[in-house]
Structure formats: structure tokens, C-alpha cells
Amino acid sequence: MLEQLLIFTRGGLILWTCKELGNALRGSPIDTLIRSCLLEERSADGVFNYDAPGAAAYTLKWTFHNELGLVFVAIYQRILHLLYVDELLYAMRQEFSHIYDPKRTAYDEFDEIFRQLHMEAEARAEEMRKLKQAGKAAPLLGKKQLQGPSQRGVQQGGRKQKIGSNIGSATDEDGADSEKHRGLVNNSSNGHQNGTKESIARKGKENGPPESGAFDVNKLQKLRAKGSKKNASAVISKTSKEEPKKNVKMNRVWGDSPPSESKLDFTNPGDESGEGVVEVVSADQGDSMMDKEEIVSSESEDEEDDKLEGAKSSVKKGWFSSMFQSISGNSVLEKSDLQPALKALKDRLMTKNVAEEIAEKLCESVAASLEGKKLGSFTRISSTVQAAMEEALLRILTPKRSIDILRDVHAAKEQGKPYVIVFVGVNGVGKSTNLAKVAYWLLQHEISVMLAACDTFRSGAVEQLRTHARRLQIPIFEKGYEKDPAIVAKEAIQEASRNKSDVVLVDTAGRMQDNEPLMRALSKLINLNNPDLVLFVGEALVGMMLWINFPSLTRN
Amino acid sequence: MELWMHQIERWFQQAEQWIRQQPAEQLYLTIAVVFIASILLILLRSFNPSKSNIIVLAGLSGSGKTILFYQLRDGSSHQGTVTSMEPNDDIFVLHSEVDKKAKTKPVHVVDVPGHSRLRPKLDVFLPQAAGLVFVVDALDFLPNCRVAAEYLYDILTKASIVKKKIPVLILCNKTDKVTAHSKEFIRKQLEKEIDKLRTSRTAISTADVTNEYTLGVPGEPFSFSHCQNQVTVAEASGLTGEVSQAEHFIREHVKP
Numbered sequence: 001m002l003e004q005l006l007i008f009t010r011g012g013l014i015l016w017t018c019k020e021l022g023n024a025l026r027g028s029p030i031d032t033l034i035r036s037c038l039l040e041e042r043s044a045d046g047v048f049n050y051d052a053p054g055a056a057a058y059t060l061k062w063t064f065h066n067e068l069g070l071v072f073v074a075i076y077q078r079i080l081h082l083l084y085v086d087e088l089l090y091a092m093r094q095e096f097s098h099i100y101d102p103k104r105t106a107y108d109e110f111d112e113i114f115r116q117l118h119m120e121a122e123a124r125a126e127e128m129r130k131l132k133q134a135g136k137a138a139p140l141l142g143k144k145q146l147q148g149p150s151q152r153g154v155q156q157g158g159r160k161q162k163i164g165s166n167i168g169s170a171t172d173e174d175g176a177d178s179e180k181h182r183g184l185v186n187n188s189s190n191g192h193q194n195g196t197k198e199s200i201a202r203k204g205k206e207n208g209p210p211e212s213g214a215f216d217v218n219k220l221q222k223l224r225a226k227g228s229k230k231n232a233s234a235v236i237s238k239t240s241k242e243e244p245k246k247n248v249k250m251n252r253v254w255g256d257s258p259p260s261e262s263k264l265d266f267t268n269p270g271d272e273s274g275e276g277v278v279e280v281v282s283a284d285q286g287d288s289m290m291d292k293e294e295i296v297s298s299e300s301e302d303e304e305d306d307k308l309e310g311a312k313s314s315v316k317k318g319w320f321s322s323m324f325q326s327i328s329g330n331s332v333l334e335k336s337d338l339q340p341a342l343k344a345l346k347d348r349l350m351t352k353n354v355a356e357e358i359a360e361k362l363c364e365s366v367a368a369s370l371e372g373k374k375l376g377s378f379t380r381i382s383s384t385v386q387a388a389m390e391e392a393l394l395r396i397l398t399p400k401r402s403i404d405i406l407r408d409v410h411a412a413k414e415q416g417k418p419y420v421i422v423f424v425g426v427n428g429v430g431k432s433t434n435l436a437k438v439a440y441w442l443l444q445h446e447i448s449v450m451l452a453a454c455d456t457f458r459s460g461a462v463e464q465l466r467t468h469a470r471r472l473q474i475p476i477f478e479k480g481y482e483k484d485p486a487i488v489a490k491e492a493i494q495e496a497s498r499n500k501s502d503v504v505l506v507d508t509a510g511r512m513q514d515n516e517p518l519m520r521a522l523s524k525l526i527n528l529n530n531p532d533l534v535l536f537v538g539e540a541l542v543g544m545m546l547w548i549n550f551p552s553l554t555r556n
Numbered sequence: 557m558e559l560w561m562h563q564i565e566r567w568f569q570q571a572e573q574w575i576r577q578q579p580a581e582q583l584y585l586t587i588a589v590v591f592i593a594s595i596l597l598i599l600l601r602s603f604n605p606s607k608s609n610i611i612v613l614a615g616l617s618g619s620g621k622t623i624l625f626y627q628l629r630d631g632s633s634h635q636g637t638v639t640s641m642e643p644n645d646d647i648f649v650l651h652s653e654v655d656k657k658a659k660t661k662p663v664h665v666v667d668v669p670g671h672s673r674l675r676p677k678l679d680v681f682l683p684q685a686a687g688l689v690f691v692v693d694a695l696d697f698l699p700n701c702r703v704a705a706e707y708l709y710d711i712l713t714k715a716s717i718v719k720k721k722i723p724v725l726i727l728c729n730k731t732d733k734v735t736a737h738s739k740e741f742i743r744k745q746l747e748k749e750i751d752k753l754r755t756s757r758t759a760i761s762t763a764d765v766t767n768e769y770t771l772g773v774p775g776e777p778f779s780f781s782h783c784q785n786q787v788t789v790a791e792a793s794g795l796t797g798e799v800s801q802a803e804h805f806i807r808e809h810v811k812p
Contacts, residue, residue, distance in 0.1 A: 006638075010641045011641070012638050013634060014637060035639060039674070105630065407756040
């Protein structure tokens with residue numbers, strides 16, 4: 001069950017909460033979500049897991065309405081895998097955008113609408129679960145016969161439900177479950193799902209991340225059913241983004257479908273949200289009635305054609321109309337519009353030596369924040385995207401806290417403990433050298449320093465530090481080579497608190513990030529001694545390498 | 557070439573004739589209108605350098621700025637708030653003054669998010685600020701004392717604040733709770749922290765310094781009276797709506 005649902009503005013005011021689910025949340029999941037996810041440019045993930053103090057584990061899902069500046073968040077217990085949350089959020093977003101008014105701050109009438117949407121979503125989820133259970137009970141053999149009529153019944157039942165809903169969410173889970181089907185996947189069901197998915201995708205233009213997709217299957221089925229390259233290419237382009245899945249056994253297709261029958265059904269294919277649903281459905285629809293399958297495929301074919309035409313017409317839109325729209329400023333940004341501009345920006349980031357994964361994530365996050373926004377007048381898409389990207393980068397690069405070492409040292413001094421700084425990094429970046437320079441700087445500010453030689457591996461490391469210490473005239477704690485650095489550091493800190501040094505600078509051996517045992521040794525050192533500051537020394541010339549190093553080091 | 561000149565001459569003559577034909581009053585009228593319009597434009601340009609009439613609400617994340625904003629505007633905190641991701645910017649008449657008969661001028665209040673990643677947003681609004689309200693959480697003060705003092709120090713040493721002598725009000729929020737600290741205590745703690753910051757920040761070499769100005773009198777412990785701009789401390793409670801001291805500050809510094 002859902003714990004809480006919220007709608008709030010980006011400025012922070014809560015516009016609506018679900019009054020029925022009045023459970024008090026433990027901890028502060030929403031604030032944590034905002035701080036650690038949305039503001040960290042991870043808004044493209046869609047899911048966030050929060051562990052509240054007090055053994056409550058929540059999962060949060062959200063969606064944005066970028067034009068109005070609203071955020072819709074749903075919270076539920078992590079152990080429950082609620083599958084209708086995504087579609088519920090999208091439905092809420094659509095409904096709420098009709099009644100939203102910037103001047104208003106109370107939206108009580110939304111309670112009614114929400115209750116309806118919630119019931120529908122739950123009912124659908126229930127149906128799917130029941131079908132799944134019913135489907136599992138059917139025997140494998142002879143399924144084809146049995147599942148024919150039941151399949152039709154299911155489909156009609158499914159369709160009836162769809163009439164009631166007005167949702168445009170992506171049915172990611174559809175493909176997943178058709179995959180899970182034990183080998184007798186019904187192509188009609190796949191086609192059906194694919195058709196619904198496409199129609200939904202067409203309507204809502206939301207290609208949510210397909211977690212799986214028997215889309216190769218669908219693609220092949222379409223190829224056979226239609227036998228036209230045109231559609232195949234459309235399907236391929238459509239499914240190219242989706243993960244390839246294992247091939248499943250295909251049904252035979254007998255000729256072309258009568259198009260007229262399918263056109264009569266204009267119901268909004270509601271989503272079979274819920275993995276259970278799709279699985280069940282596919283289980284039921286064994287070997288389809290040829291007609292059924294053809295209707296389905298033709299329905300999907302219609303949608304394919306429509307999509308193709310749409311694509312064609314959008315291609316014709318081209319330069320002239322986009323120029324008009326940029327001047328008039330009324331076009332709504334779609335993901336497809338953003339893609340080329342984002343790709344260009346991503347390439348630029350990568351040429352500036354930013355790691356590919358990070359650039360990708362950043363672009364996704366910027367896309368999530370721009371989708372659905374209206375273009376201002378006289379602005380091009382590329383300039384809007386660039387502005388958004390700049391803002392996102394500025395946000396990421398703004399330091400969370402200012403590092404004022406002198407202040408921290410004084411604070412530690414007041415508490416009577418030495419301030420411990422550990423220098424880490426890969427080989428040869430200049431840890432020992434910088435350590436000596438930092439020691440000199442601290443000495444200039446009248447802070448007593450002590451060095452700790454915890455690089456017990458490299459020959460000459462201890463002598464190097466000894467020379468530095470002699471030049472600076474500061475004490476050094478050393479234990480020679482081949483000793484455990486964690487123990488050496490611990491004793492060094494004890495020694496420092498004995499002779500009242502303010503700061504302890506700990507030098508460690510250089511290590512590569514993919515060296516597991518060394519990384520473990522480093523984490524042991526850090527956990528045992530709890531330093532106040534861990535300085536990662538890296539070369540300024542190195543870009544991508546730094547990112548590869550960093551996560552492994554921070555993992556410890 | 558000559559042909560052109562001939563053409564131009566002829567046009568001139570035609571224009572002259574046409575002007576002569578117009579009744580004199582009309583001519584004078586048009587000239588007068590053009591003259592007045594240009595004078596007005598010049599006047600407006602010269603008397604509108606940069607309007608500073610914004611009241612900025614700043615402070616750490618979670619100190620209660622957004623609630624305060626909505627209290628000032630609507631008189632109620634509605635259904636609560638979450639961490640702001642964007643500034644709240646509105647021009648409105650203070651809620652407590654809505655009922656007054658006299659025409660009260662609307663104030664322009666901006667609530668800047670307190671999250672550390674969104675600090676740069678403050679600089680967007682400072683050039684036009686007429687006053688700054690620094691909101692401090694009086695309930696949870698001691699754990700955040702250092703961070704709050706750092707933020708306050710950064711604000712007090714910004715060029716725009718020092719040069720224009722923008723008045724700052726340190727507002728201790730959440731005073732309706734029993735364990736909230738008093739404003740005197742908070743003031744003293746902040747002064748002590750800023751004193752320490754002064755020494756550590758000035759010790760950094762000039763290549764690193766990010767604070768444009770230094771505060772206070774060297775050699776003496778820092779006190780808010782050393783600031784060139786006016787710094788006052790007041791109390792408020794966002795949830796219960798007790799924001800009269802803040803409103804007083806706003807009224808004082810926004811020309812009515």
C-alpha cells in the first residue's frame with residue numbers, strides 16, 4: 001500500500017497530500033530525496049530508496065511537470081513491489097495539470113479525482129495478479145486450445161478496463177513478463193502488448209525505460225505478419241533502444257488481417273501495469289485464434305502506421321516550422337527534440353575529458369527537467385538545452401561545504417584531539433610532496449604538525465618523509481617498512497595526542513583503484529582511525545581516470 | 557547621379573509644399589507631442605538606475621524561509637513545505653496589511669533556497685536588494701551554528717552588501733517551541749563564531765581568499781555593531797504566524 005503521495009512546487013510549497021493515507025512517515029524521506037537525488041542531477045533515475053532511522057525502508061518514485069514546475073512523489077514500503085505507481089503518477093500529473101492555478105494553494109477537489117484514479121489503478125493491478133495466478137494453474141500442454149477463448153475473454157476484460165482509464169504511461173513491464181513466459185509466449189499477446197505499448201507511447205510519448213521487452217519477438221512477429229519492410233524498419237527503429245531479449249518461439253501467421261475490424265476499437269489501451277498482468281495474459285493466450293492475433297497485429301499495425309505518418313509529418317516539419325515555432329514560442333519540448341541538442345552537448349563534455357557515464361547521466365537529468373516545458377519566444381531548442389545544462393553543471397560543481405582547514409583545526413584543538421589528514425591517490429601523483437607543502441603552510445599559521453609515515457611499501461618512502469621532517473623541523477612517526485599502515489597510523493595519532501601536536505599528516509602508499517586488496521587495506525586504515533579529512537590527490541591533467549578512481553575510493 | 561539629385565530636389569519641394577498646406581495648429585501639436593515624449597523618456601531613464609526594493613529571505617536549509625514567505629503573503633503556512641529547489645518570488649501586499657484602509661504598497665519578497673548547492677541563486681537577487689532577512693533555526697541552533705555563521709559571514713562580506721549598506725535582520729525562527737534559544741544567546745554565539753572565522757579566513761593568502769571584505773575591527777572581538785550596515789536580531793515563529801517583527805523590518809526598509 002502506498003504510504004504517502006505528495007504534490008509540491010519546485011519552490012517548496014506542498015499543494016496536495018493524500019488525506020486517506022495519513023500515515024506518519026518516519027525520518028524525512030522527501031527532504032532526503034530532494035537533497036541527495038533531485039539536486040544532485042539524478043532526477044532521471046525515477047526511483048529512490050530511503051532507509052529511515054527506525055527500520056522503515058521506503059521507496060520513492062517521482063515525476064515532474066516541467067512546464068508548471070511541479071513535482072509528484074509517491075512513497076511506499078520497499079518490501080511491497082507496487083507496480084501501478086508509475087501509471088498512477090502519470091495519471092495524477094495529467095489530471096492535476098488541468099486544475100492547477102498558480103494563485104491557488106489548496107486543491108481539495110483533487111481528493112475525489114485521486115481516489116478514482118487510485119481505485120482504477122489498484123483494480124487493474126488486482127486483475128493482473130489474479131490473471132497471473134489463474135494463468136499459472138493452466139497446464140503447459142494443450143494450452144493453446146484452452147487459452148484461446150480465455151485469452152479473448154482476458155483481452156476483452158482488459159479492454160474494458162482500459163476504457164475507464166486515461167493514462168499515458170509506458171508499459172515497461174509488459175515486455176518483461178511476456179519474456180518470463182515459459183516458452184509458449186503467445187505472439188498475439190506480445191503483439192497486443194506491443195500494440196498497446198505503442199499506442200500508449202504514441203499518445204503519451206513516454207518511452208519509459210523498458211526493463212525488458214520481448215521486442216525482438218514482436219519485431220519478428222511484425223515482420224512476418226505484415227511482411228513489409230516499411231513497418232519492420234519502424235519497429236526496428238522503435239525497438240532499437242530497447243534491450244534485446246532472448247528469442248521466443250513464434251506462432252505461425254496466416255495471411256493478412258482484415259483491417260476494418262481493428263479500426264472499430266479506439267479504446268485507450270490502459271496499461272497492463274504490473275508484471276504479473278502481462279505474464280498472465282501471455283500465459284493465457286497460447287496459440288491465438290488467428291483472427292485475434294491478426295486483429296491485434298493489425299491494430300498495432302495501425303498504430304505503427306500512424307506513428308510512421310506522424311514521424312513523416314514531423315520530418316516534413318523541418319526547418320521552416322521549427323523556425324516559426326521558436327519565434328512564436330508555443331511549442332512544447334519533447335524528448336525527441338531534445339535528443340540532438342543533448343547528444344551534441346554530451347559529445348562536447350566527453351571531448352573535455354568527462355567520463356561517458358557521467359555525461360550520459362547528466363544529459364538524462366537535463367532531459368528530465370526540460371521535458372514538457374514550453375519554449376520561450378525567440379529561443380531555439382539548443383539554447384534552452386544549453387542554459388539548462390549550464391545550470392545543472394553549476395549546481396553540481398557548487399561545493400557543499402567550504403573547506404576551512406584552519407577553522408577545523410582550531411575546533412579540534414579545543415576538543416583536545418589532533419586533526420588527522422590522510423593523503424590518498426594513485427601512484428606518482430605527488431602525495432608525499434604535497435604533504436610536505438601542506439605541513440609547511442600549517443607551520444606558517446602557527447600550528448604544530450606531525451608526520452606519519454604509513455607508506456610502508458615503497459622503498460625510500462620513509463626516508464623521504466624523514467628528510468622532509470628534518471627540513472621542517474617537525475616530529476615524524478615511523479615504523480619502518482612492511483608494517484600494517486593502519487596500525488602505524490593509529491599509533492601515530494596516539495603519539496600526537498601525547499606530545500600535543502595539532503595536526504597529523506598521514507602519508508599512504510599509492511595504489512590503483514582496481515587493486516582490491518590494496519583498496520581494502522586503505523578502507524581498513526580509514527575505518528580504524530577515522531580521519532577528519534581524507535585528501536585525494538590527483539593529477540589535474542587527468543579527467544576520466546579521476547572518476548574511475550574516485551568511486552572505488554569513496555566506496556570504502 | 558544628376559538624375560538622382562534632381563529626384564531628391566523634387567521630393568523636397570513636394571514635401572515643403574505639403575507641409576505648408578497643413579494647418580499650423582496641427583504642426584505645432586505634433587512637434588509638441590514629440591518633444592514631450594522624448595523628455596519623458598529621458599527623465600525615466602535617468603531616474604531609474606536600478607530599483608532596489610527586494611527583500612531577500614536567506615538562511616540555511618530547514619530554517620523556515622518558505623513558511624515565512626507564505627505567512628507574509630497569505631497569513632497561513634498551507635499544508636507545509638519541503639526543501640525548496642527554486643526561489644519563491646512574488647510581489648504582494650503583506651497579509652496583515654490587507655485589511656488596512658490606507659493604500660499599502662506591495663512588497664517584493666524573494667525566498668532563496670538554503671541548500672548549499674543553490675547558494676549562487678542568492679547572488680542573482682542581491683543587486684536589487686533593499687534588505688536581507690537571515691533566518692536562523694532557533695530550535696536546532698547549536699549543531700548548525702558553525703554552518704550558519706559561515707553563511708552569515710559570507711553574506712556580510714559580499715561586496716553588494718557592504719557597499720550599499722544593505723540592512724540585515726537576523727530572524728530567529730521557531731521560537732514557539734519550548735526549547736528554542738533566545739535571540740540574545742543566538743546573537744552572542746554568532747558573534748563568537750564569526751570572530752573565529754575572521755581570523756581563519758584572513759589567514760588564508762590573498763590568492764585564495766573568497767571573501768571580498770573583512771569584517772569588524774581588528775584586535776577586538778567581533779560584534780554586529782562593527783558592521784557598516786545595520787544588523788539587528790529579532791524573533792519570529794513561522795508556524796504560528798508570529799511574524800510581526802519581520803514585517804516591521806520590511807516596512808521600515810521598503811519605501812511605502
